[in-house]
Structure formats: C-alpha cells, structure tokens
Amino acid sequence: MKDSLAEALLGQVMEWGETDLTTSNTLLSLQMLASQKYDGYERFRPGRKFIESLANWLRQFRTVDERRTALEFVQRRLLFISNDEMEQLVGILYPKVIRPIVRHYVSNKLGVPRYAVRRIENDLEFARVRRQSLFLGLSDGARMDEFRRSNRDLSTEQVYATYEVSEPRLDEMRSQLLKEQEQNDGDSSRFELVFLIDDFAGSGKTILREKDGVYQGRLKRFSDLLSSDSSTESSVFSGPDTEIHICLYVATKQAVDHLNQAIESYTKVAVWNCPPQVHFVQLLDDSHRIEPGDEPAFCALLDDYYEDAIEDEAKQIGGSSSKFGFAECALPLILSHNTPNNSVSLLWAPSPMLALFPRFERHAQRKA
C-alpha cells in the first residue's frame, strides 16, 4: 500500500477530522519511526508496512477511545530494537564484554594487574587464550555470522551458530585447534573459555529452568555436552575448569536475576567448577514492564481482547497465560527479526485479532 494511503487509512480509523498540532505531529512521528525502524520488521509480509499494519490493528478495537489508548501505548511505550541497533549490540559485544573477560583471564595467569591492558594484549598468552575460546550461538537470533565478521581477531574455527555440536564437528574443532596451536608453540589443544551467545532473554527460562529438581534448558544441554566431552580422552573442552560465559545482546533484569539464581543452584550438581557468568549488552530493567498500575487503560484492553486459544505447550513452561507474555514478562518489546513471546500478547498474538507485529512461531513450525 502507498504510504499516503496508509496514512489516510490511519486518519480514518482514528477519526481524525480536522487536523491540529497533535494529529500532524503524531502522523509525522509515526511516519519517521516507521521509515527509520518499524518498517524494517522482518515478519511483515512483503509490501506491507508499519502504518498499514497499525491502521488495521487499531481498526479491530471497537471504540475510538480504545484505539486512542492503543495508539498512545504504541507511541509511548513500544520498544523496538531495529536491525541497526541489533548490529550495534553485536558489534560491541566483543570489545565491551568479551575482550575484557579474556584479558582478565590472562592477567590472572600472568600475574599482572588487569589494567596493564597493552602489556596483556601484547603477550603471546593473550593470543593463545583468545584462540582457545569458543563462541557458540544459543539460537538463530544470535547472529553468529555477523559476530564473527565484526571481529577480525577471531578465527572461523572458533565461532559456531549452534551450541548443539555434533561429535564429528567436535573432533574437527580439536584437530584444527591442535594444528594451529602447534604452529604457535602452544601447549594446549583445549578450549578454556566458552561463550554462549544469544540475542535475547526475557525470562531466562529457555536457557535454564528447574522443575521438581530436574533441570532443563539450553545451558543444561551444553552442560551435558561438556560432561560427555570430558569423559572422552580426546576432549575438546577443559573439563570442569572450562569457564563459561553467557552473553546476551538484550536481557531483562528478570532474566538475569533468574539465571544467576538458577545457575547458583544448578552449580551444586553440575560439572563445572566455577559457575557460568551472565553478561549482557543492553539491559531492560523492570521499568519497561507493562503493569496494570501504570497502564490501566491498556491493560484493560489486554483483558478485553485476550483469548486463551493462543496458549500452547511452550507457553505453559512460562507458568502462566501469555496475556502478559511468556512468563509474565509484560514487555513492550519488538526485535526487528521477530517479536519475543515475552511481550504482551496484543502486540503479536495471531488471534483473536490480527497482530501489530506478527510473530514467527518456532514451535509451531517444528510441530508442522
């Protein structure tokens, strides 16, 4: 649809008759954010863009007042992380988070102060440790390709899109590492640092959760891999001494708290010696949560327009209905490649109305 038609449609849906400062300003603001950010949402079907989606979404509310509430919510609270912003997070993960971790690790080994950064980085030990660090994506959203490309210091042999590494692949990693480190007079052929990278954690439960004493999640699966690896003779990792770092481009405070706590209790039964650490680039604190106390009008819409039909198995893991999003994260968040299910349902749920930002469901795909 042509932009101007979509805007006219929006005006009609909102029943803007005579223009005033507010309408022209609203229109210009939406138009700008649409072209700068929202139109880049990858789940919009071809040709459809934000203003059109917004108009069609708003139209589904019964009264103009409800539409105003919804529009005002979008303007005031919606948090959209664009592709450019995501790229920035990917780009600074290494210099901001990972490089200092590697330096710190080396400074301890060398016994030099950690602020002696040039000395550390010029030391051969730094190059060795950096090469003996492994970077694994926890999901498709981890953008591991982009991560590798933005860091020329890293070798292709140490960056992988998935944490579920097959045995033949593990063997290959090891032999490659062995070959390179021998050339460099290295004395070890095992990975000492592992960085598990993901784009987003809303509740943290996909990474690690516990039910009735049973642990599940991606970290658990990696821990299984680690323990099976350390039982083989030609192990790729450094066994229980392997340092694990979970790096998230975007994380809620809720997720970080949950993970720290879950890791602490899991560490009692896990293989590693020191508990994995959680790092993030962009933190979303609790102020982003959509609370009925702060947003009574919009939360009333959530109540009115919510349907249980969107419940599925995965959401049950969250432990509640998904009206306020998976695990009641109550987020107003959209990521340019998909909307997390931790966001409030009205923004993304496919029923009972058309979503503002339609979500791509991984689970549904898998079932089909």
Add this chain to the structure above:
Amino acid sequence: MAQNPFRLRASEQATIEDQFLSLVGPDALDLLPKDQLWDRLVIIESAPGAGKTTILRLLTPPSLRLLSRLKDQDAYRLLSEQLTDLGALTERGPAVVGILVNCREQYATIQDLPVDEQVQIRWFFGLLDARLTLLTLRSILALYGLSYPRDAHRIEFLPNENATIVSQPVNGAQLYDEASKAENNLTDSLNSLMGVTDVSADLSVGLQLPRTLHTSDILVDGKPLQQRVLLMFDDVHELTLEQRLALRRDLERRELTVARWLAQRSQAVEATEPLAFARTEGRDYAEIQIEEWARTTRRGQRFYSLLDEISNRRILRAQVGVETLEACLLTTLSTDREFERANDAKTIARRSAVDSVRGHQKFDEWIQGTLEAEATTADAFEMAIDWRKLSILMSQRLGRRQLPLDIPLAVSEFENRDSSSIRTAAELFLAKEHRLPFYYGMKRIRQLSSWNIEQFLRVAGDLFEQVLASVTLSRGSVSQLTATQQDTLIRAVSRHRLSVLPKEVPFGEDVQRLVTAIGKFCQLETFRETAPYAPGVTGVGISESDVTRLREAAQSSKQPMLQRLSRVLASAIANNVLEVRPNVNVKGGTWTVFFLNRLYCPEFDLPLEYSGYKERVGIDRLALWTASGFDGQTLRLHQ
C-alpha cells in the same frame, strides 16, 4: 505525508547554488542603493535571519555564473535583471567578482592572547589579509571555472599606474604559498594548546590586499580580469570593538578603488556598549538597515510581497497541487462552532452595549443605527465587531471629564470614529472574551514575521505542515486551514517560543521574565474598556535620560539592577526578541521604544500592529520586572 519544503535548509544555509537561488526572492536586492555600491564603503545591517548573508552570497562567482547561465529562465529572470541593473551582471556574464570573508570568532580570540595590543592588531590584520588573499585567488579561479589552489599560477598581479613604488609582478601561486603559510602559522599558533609563538614580526597594521588590488592589474592567463573586485566582510559584529574600528578606518580610506561591503548584525551589542544606537552623521559611507528598509511604510508592502514570493516558491516544491500559502488559509469564519461563538458574541456585545448606556440619550442614534445594520446583515461576526466597537466608542465618550449635555450624537460622528484600529481592537476584545480566532489570514501571518524572513518561514512552515497533514488524511485533496486552526497553531507557536527563551538567548531567563512582564503590562493597557491605544499596546518606551543612565550603569557595577537590565536588553535586542526604535518623538519628548517581537504578541492576546506603546515606563520598573517579574501595576498616574 509529503516533505515540508519550509523545513529545508534556510536560505542562509543552502549550499547548492541553484537551490539557494530558487529559495531567495529577487525583491531583496531592491534595498541596495544602486549609485553608492562601488565607490565607497557600504555597511549592511540586520537582525539575524533577515538575509544579509544571502545577499552577499549572490555576488560570489558561483552564484553569478549560475545566474548568468539561467537568466532566461522564468524563475531567475527578474533576479538577473536586477543584478544587471546594479552592475553585477552583463550579457556576457558576471561583472563583479565578489570575495566573501567571514569575520567570526577566530579573529576576536586574537585579542585574548597574552601578547601586547600592537601585536594583537597585527595578528588580526595578518590573518584577515592572508584569508582575503586566498579567497581572492579562490574567487577569481571560480569565476573562470578553474581549480583552486591548483591553477593559482595562472593568475598574475601586474603593477599599474597607481603603484607608487616600483614593484615586480607577483604570480598567484607565489601569493598562494605565502598567504597559506601565513594563515597556517597564525592559526596554528593561535590555537596551540602548548602556547603561542610570536609570528607577528613581518605583519603590518592594516590590510595589504585592498592596496595590492588598487595598485595592480590582475591577469588571468595573460589577459586582464574584466570584472570589478568586491570585498565583502560578513558578520563583522563578531570582531572585537578595537578590531571593528580598525577595520572600518582601514576600509574607509577614500583612495581605495576597490568596492568593499561590511555586513553585521544591527546594533553590534556588547556589554560595554549595550545601547549604542547613536549613529555618526555626515559619513563617508553608505548604510543599509534591512529591517528599517523593510518597515518603511512605502516599502512594507514590498517586504510582504517578498515573503509571499519566498513562501510560494517553497510551496511549489512540495507538489501537492497548491501554489500559494494564502490559498491554504481560510480568511473568514467557517465552522459551525465558530459561527455559534460569533452569534453568542454578537448577542452579548449587543446587550452590554445597550445596557452600558441605558439612560444616556446621547447614544440613541448610534445604537439605533447599529440595530438597523444588524437587521440587514447576516454576518454575525461582523455585527459582533460592530457592537463591540460601539461599546468601546461609548466608553471613550463617557470617560471624558466634561460630558456635554445629553444631546444625541449623530451617526456620522460614529462613522467618523470607525477607524480600522478601533475595529481591530474590537475584534481583539471579542477574541479574548469569546474565544474567537484572531490570528489568522495571510495579513496577520505576514505581520508575525517582525520583518524577519527566517521567522516568517518558521511560522509558515508550521502552518504548511498542517496543510500537508490534512492533504494526506483527505487522500490528496487540499483543504484549507480554518481560522481556528490557524489561531490555535499560532498561539501555540507563540507560547512555545516564549517558553524556550531561556535556552535560546543569553541571559534567557531574565529575558523571558522581562518579555513576559512587558507582555502582561501591554495586555493590561490594551484591554482597558476605552481601548485608549487602539488597537493596543505592544511596546514600552524609556526616556533619553534613562538611556544615558542605562549606558552608564552598564559600565560599572555600582548599580547591579540596571547593569543586569542593560545586559538583558542587549541580549533581547541582539536576538530579535525586542525590536528597538530609537529617537521616537512624541508628547514633547524623545523616547526609545522597545516593541515585542510580533511572535510573542499572541501569547498575550495583543495586536500585531506597531501603533501603540507606553512611554514613561522607566528603567527602574523594567529592572524590577527583569528581577522579579510583572508587578501588576499599570501606569494610570502618568496618564
């Protein structure tokens, strides 16, 4: 929504020449005195945004070359004709090579260096001379479409008959090397965080370049340069007082044959000369004050035509099927709500007019006449104005000390008093009393410009933005903005401009307080029932002795309140918040009047005419307002 052409870079910022030329209207050139441009020093003054830089840029080679190429196109014909008339353009091409040098702060900083005054002034002339030399080379090369600095060697300065001492021809490349070396040395030293090194040894007091131009013929590729050289110094107010005076002295030398223009802000205002309105008379130079030119009644209309032309040019660029701003604005009431309010206003105005003079037969005929008029007209708004006007006139009569006997006044006497200013006052009163729109229509929007193009473009841009929004929402058809829409928007803009004053101008909080106080004071004076200064009061005046006191207070800390006021007035004037009219003669005295910039008037429901001001306000009162806001006192005692 289409792009708003009013938001594009303002003309002073436009970098691509043809865009720049299409954004400026040719009328602006009318202000240049044709017969005085080339043989003496010309000083051009204006408030920021009035377009002086635009005019100077017109005379630089890139603009003139472009114009000479496009002179037969409709959009440029008038402009080229005017430039031809001024002697800047001929059939064959540019007749002038304009060299534009900006005098911004790098020069003023020289005077803060820890070196003695003589060295400072040498540095100043040294740097300015180096830049002028480089810019002269650059401009000449640009005129010939050659590359700077690569082709500098193709220029030659050959001593002519004016040369008093025997000298050798100088090559452009050599000149470039020397001047760029001097420029680099001086600026490096000037900005070195490791301290200045004295590089002033071979610098002299005064500019060398104008003399060189006077005593040489310029050859390009061996052929004499045909064009007249014009040196243009922009933003001269940025120089220090000493530098300005030295430069003026240097350029006023009559023996110089090179044309030279200085452009600066009106009243170069500084802490030490906050109200230096006095002008030297019997001068050897031509002076152009753009605002003065603009508001001179004879030309006021032409300034407004210029505004129209500029806005219409911009509107064409939006390509939304509308050609003028005026076409987008309704000039009468149109909505049901507006009519309803006008009707209510009429009823109430009639009732209060009739009630207020109950028992005075004196006004019977007036009332009767108005009633008759009402019976034959359907325009409720016009009638409301008539009734309101009547009330004002009757109060004026009743307010006189000596009421003549109760003999009815003739209708003709009423009609005599039917001046447009009372009518405007009545409209203003109604607007305030009944929330009817007042600030709408092209005339008032032009008035809001306060003779400033930039300011006009901002307001016009805000209005046009809403036009664009409504075009979008109505899927392409252009609907006009109603009077109320215009009025609401203009009041909002006015309020906004006032609220951001603290951020925008030096001593902004004080300026805001003073302007608000003046606004409130004017409001009290304007809305008195007798409308004594119809259509209203929009300025305050101080006496000559107050000006003197203020000037003295500015220079010492003995009277901190007045010192503060002088600083605040200086900032307000320099930034076009207050418009100053020195030497206004009225009531047997001479006053300096400070008018509110028109854009602040709507916030206080004031009219946009400059007619009314209140003299005898006194600087002590203004100082008090500056410090603690308006005190609510009117000046009844001085009436």
Add this chain to the structure above:
Amino acid sequence: MTPDQLRWDIHYMASGDEVGSLWRELKSTRQRRILFICGAGFDPRALAAVSALIEVGVDIVECRLIEFGSGSGLPTEEDLSRAERHRSHLKKMFAENSLKPITITTRNPEGRSTGGINISAEFREAQNYVGYTDVVVDITALPAELYFPLIGTLLAIWNSSSVQSLELGNLHTIVCDNPQVDSMILPEGGDKAELMYGFTGTVQRASIGDPIPIWAPVLGENQGEHLQKIAEYHRPQVVAPVLPFPARAPRRCDHLLLEYRSLIFETWDVDPSDIILADEQNPFDVYAKLCAFASDYKESLSPIGTTQMIVSSHSSKLHSLGVLLAAWERRFGVTHVQPTGHVVNGSFGTEHEKGELFDVWLAGEPYA
C-alpha cells in the same frame, strides 16, 4: 601508528564499584602521590569522585580547585551556597597548603569566551606534573569549554616529545554520571556557535580548496537551538548524528529522533545510513565510531575534495569525553555554544550528589 590505528584501541576504563577496587589495587602496588584537579561548581555531584578516592585511602598530595566565575551569568543563591558548601568540604578534606584554588575567567568583559585560553595557559607547564604517580582530572563539575582545553593540554604534554625526558605518571579523568542530574541542569542561552579553543582542526582555513564539511553532533536532549546554531555556522554537507545505544533507557534513541525529527530528516536531510550509534556508557565507543566514520568519508570523498570533520557534543560528559579523544587525536574541529548560565529544573537532594563513577584512564601504565 598507521592512520587507521587508534591510539586508544586498547584502553582501560573502570566504572561503578570497579573504580574503588581499581584504586585499592593501585594503592597496593605502590605508594600513590596524586594530583587531583576538579571544578568548584554548583553541580551537586562535585564531591562524589574526590570522596570516593579519599575513602579508598589514597594520598591526594594536592588538589587544584578550578574556580570559574560564570563571567557574566548570574548564579542563583542556591547555586552559590552549594558551591560554597563544596568549597568548605574540600577545605576540611585537605590541609590548607594542599588545596590550591585557581580562578579561570570564562568570559572577558566583552562577553567573549576566554575559558579555553586561560585554563590551557594555567595548566601548560609540564614540570608541574613531575613527582606524581597519578594526575586525576575530575570533570564532573567543569563545563565543556574548560575541560576540553584542559584535557587537550594535558594530553599534549603527555604526548610531547620535548617532555619525554620528564617522568610523567598516569593520567586519569573521572566523571560522576547521573542522567537525572544531567536532565535537571538546562544550559541557558548562548548566542553563538564557536570553535572550541585548541580544537579548531583545519576548519575555516582558506588555503584548503573545496573543503567538504562533515558534522557529527553527539545528540542529547533539549539542544535544538544550539544544534541549529552550529549547523548554520558550518553549513555541513553531511550531517551524521550520533545517538546513544545501548543506553540505560533504550528508548532514548527514539526520543531523540522524535525531538529532532524535523532537524534531522527535513532541515539537514540526513541519510539514515549516516546515523551513528554509540554506547551511552562508553566514551571509547563514541571515540572509535567517530574516528571510523571520519576515515570512511575521507577515503570515499578524496577524489572530489578534502573532508573537514566537525564534532559537537550535546550529551553527557561521558559521551563528550569520547568526542574529545577523537577530536584531539584526529584534529576534528569541535564546535559548541557556550551558555550564559544554567537553569536548574527542580531542586537537588542528597540522591543527586551521587552517581556512577567512571575512571577513564588516558595515559600511563595501561599503555606501557
């Protein structure tokens, strides 16, 4: 160093609690002799850094207190009394002969900015820094027109070949970051854009043919008028706004885009690909992004002319430091509008006296 190599590619910075532990570590390695330089302004955070160092127990041998009369602006009673309180606190903290007030006039009687010239002259003597293990500049309570030339001068001294024979210690800058306080202090007025003393780059040199001005304003709130003044001053052909992301408040980017929508997309006609994102909490990210941007443009435009990079900072002191480092290293022109004073929006309480400390280490041991 090759042109593309960054002086501070490897850098050290401590933030939050790390600052205290850094100084404890420094203290443990050897006896410290510290020269502390700070401003005597009205900023409520003025004492946060010095108090933190004293708490660690390092020896501040001398404290140079920069008194800067706002020249012509009139500070409020409250500002004056707070500044006075800071002064008397400092007097209590230091023995009389170790507290040295230095008065810098920021405007001359004609209203011109003179702070830069004066402060640079005052701190220019290299000999004055000999005998200290650390020189710490706390810029929290200093205005940009003072700390830019001050730090620029110190960097020039540390970098100068003529003082190589002198034993110069570490050079730190400290800033107490508190966005809430930043948002309460609104700069007043300022009538013109000017080049920062010592940071003029090659701007305005008439000897350069066809210069292409490129301007990167680092955006912060409420600066529309200053931005316009700077744009009018330089008439840039390319405008590259720098926005904070990641940021404490991730919507800040959107808010800034909305606030400056008309300027960015209409008046300046910014190409969306020229918008630069930089980590709000890391001056070295701003620095790296500005340097990279300038190099890219310089290279790609070299066939048609010489680029002239101009930067201006309208954001936090932390971001400004990044601007400063980039401008100092690459000779960018720095432009600013010096306000005549400040308006405090609201009133300060004890919660405003603190914030997150950042120690940005500029020269010395990390770089050895």
